[in-house]
Amino acid sequence: MDREETKSRIDALIEPFNKKGVTVTEDTTFAGDLEWDSLTVMDFVAAIEDEFDIIITMNQQAEIENYGQLIDAVTKLRG
Amino acid sequence: MSDAISQPDKPESLPETAEGSKDLFSKFDPLIKQREDLLGSGFEDPFGLVMERVLSPVTAICNGRETILLGTYNYMGMTFDPDVIASGQAALADFGSGTTGSRVLNGTYVGHKETEKALCEFYGMDHAMVFSTGYQANLGIISTIAGKGDYIVLDIDSHASIWDGCALGNAEVVPFKHNDLEAMEKRLRRIPEGAGKLVVLEGVYSMLGDIAPLKEMIAIAKKYDAMILVDEAHSMGFIGPNGRGVAEDQGVLDDVDFVIGTFSKSVGTVGGFCVSNHPKFEIMRLVCRPYVFTASLPPSVVATATTSIRKLMDAGDKREHLWANSKRLHKGLKDLGFTLGTEEPESAIIAVIMPDLERGAGMWEALLKEGLYVNLARPPATPAGMTLLRCSLCAEHSEEQVGQILTMFEAAGKKTGII
Ligand SMILES: Cc1ncc(COP(=O)(O)O)c(C=O)c1O
Numbered sequence: 001m002d003r004e005e006t007k008s009r010i011d012a013l014i015e016p017f018n019k020k021g022v023t024v025t026e027d028t029t030f031a032g033d034l035e036w037d038s039l040t041v042m043d044f045v046a047a048i049e050d051e052f053d054i055i056i057t058m059n060q061q062a063e064i065e066n067y068g069q070l071i072d073a074v075t076k077l078r079g
Numbered sequence: 080m081s082d083a084i085s086q087p088d089k090p091e092s093l094p095e096t097a098e099g100s101k102d103l104f105s106k107f108d109p110l111i112k113q114r115e116d117l118l119g120s121g122f123e124d125p126f127g128l129v130m131e132r133v134l135s136p137v138t139a140i141c142n143g144r145e146t147i148l149l150g151t152y153n154y155m156g157m158t159f160d161p162d163v164i165a166s167g168q169a170a171l172a173d174f175g176s177g178t179t180g181s182r183v184l185n186g187t188y189v190g191h192k193e194t195e196k197a198l199c200e201f202y203g204m205d206h207a208m209v210f211s212t213g214y215q216a217n218l219g220i221i222s223t224i225a226g227k228g229d230y231i232v233l234d235i236d237s238h239a240s241i242w243d244g245c246a247l248g249n250a251e252v253v254p255f256k257h258n259d260l261e262a263m264e265k266r267l268r269r270i271p272e273g274a275g276k277l278v279v280l281e282g283v284y285s286m287l288g289d290i291a292p293l294k295e296m297i298a299i300a301k302k303y304d305a306m307i308l309v310d311e312a313h314s315m316g317f318i319g320p321n322g323r324g325v326a327e328d329q330g331v332l333d334d335v336d337f338v339i340g341t342f343s344k345s346v347g348t349v350g351g352f353c354v355s356n357h358p359k360f361e362i363m364r365l366v367c368r369p370y371v372f373t374a375s376l377p378p379s380v381v382a383t384a385t386t387s388i389r390k391l392m393d394a395g396d397k398r399e400h401l402w403a404n405s406k407r408l409h410k411g412l413k414d415l416g417f418t419l420g421t422e423e424p425e426s427a428i429i430a431v432i433m434p435d436l437e438r439g440a441g442m443w444e445a446l447l448k449e450g451l452y453v454n455l456a457r458p459p460a461t462p463a464g465m466t467l468l469r470c471s472l473c474a475e476h477s478e479e480q481v482g483q484i485l486t487m488f489e490a491a492g493k494k495t496g497i498i
Binding site for chain 1: 087089091230235245251252253254256262265266269270459463464
């Protein structure tokens, strides 16, 4: 699946979760830069899962630390 | 979710050891500081309470004060039941103080078999396996039955022992929003064709005392051919026509593949179990590591458990009194103006929601000074970062005591400005 297209859809999804208005780049980390707690992570993951009709298991989430890795993972999961 | 200790049930990775530090404990510095700050502001340590003497299932001397206990999960008050104590004393004298062995080696005594038989009769199920704690029962069953390539679908507010069971095993772990049928179904639907599935639910969630819509959830799980495990730790003995729990109450116990329970609440001692009708269940005794590689419960403990379980089978009067207590406390607290975790009393747990940690800790301490012990639950162990005072009722709380409890809540609530 097209990485660019995946990225632009995730860019739109992250907007309402980015309460602090951080400039999000591929290197932005969820815990460090965005300071998300586990509830925010859960809601954001659910939003992505619904958008692409995929599951991102906890095992996969553990490997995702920054925004670029998330886009890679979703692109791959979309097959 | 569990009693809040200072960490969430769902495991979170700790910060890494500070760069250049050789002390592996340096990663705990932020937590140590948070604790010191709280205690420095003059509060009694909520996690340093010592019961100096226990007078009954509902009263003790704590930190030098006579205190009504309203946070023990001793729902049915079996801890001082004369028959329970007598059977424990006899087993201690006849079989000694401990088994010094695993259930699969020298640690299965006649008493362990009798407890398993009592559990089979209590639940009307074919198989029962007794573990050393409920924590180990979840750890063992979940990590063993869901293997590599299988999927575990679980509620995000699950107890620590469920999360740790997931962490110990090799299955893919997929959480869904608390009690959300649609979120659960979406996740089941997206699991790859042909993968094994285990849905893990709880009857009562102990943070807010709310129950799960098991009937609807189990119907969905069945639609996707998932096996179902329900943890009924906080319902045994008083929810359902025979006290078998929320699944029985909602008429769906027959569709549950595995029920997990504990002896540390209604049964009034320590230990855990899994009951099941699965025809191959007995193989668990050989492959479940938290069952095999630890010593079995002492003979006195299993004897007290057996007696208690059998007495819980016809404890109708106690059950009724417990429900009356729960309803009265719920209504009384609501009338006083407190915010509660559930609109109506759904279990024997009533959670009082505090405005913030600071005032919650203040209220907790004021109650203790009034002579009342409740459970303080705080972020990050709580859903949505709430600070809760969790009250768990006991069938042995008298009507008069419930009245006293309400008076104490009123006094402490006014003193701390919460009502
Ligand atoms: C839902 C739930 N499951 C399991 C357990 C573990 O029980 P035990 O105290 O026997 O380890 C508890 C108790 O803390 C619980 O609340």
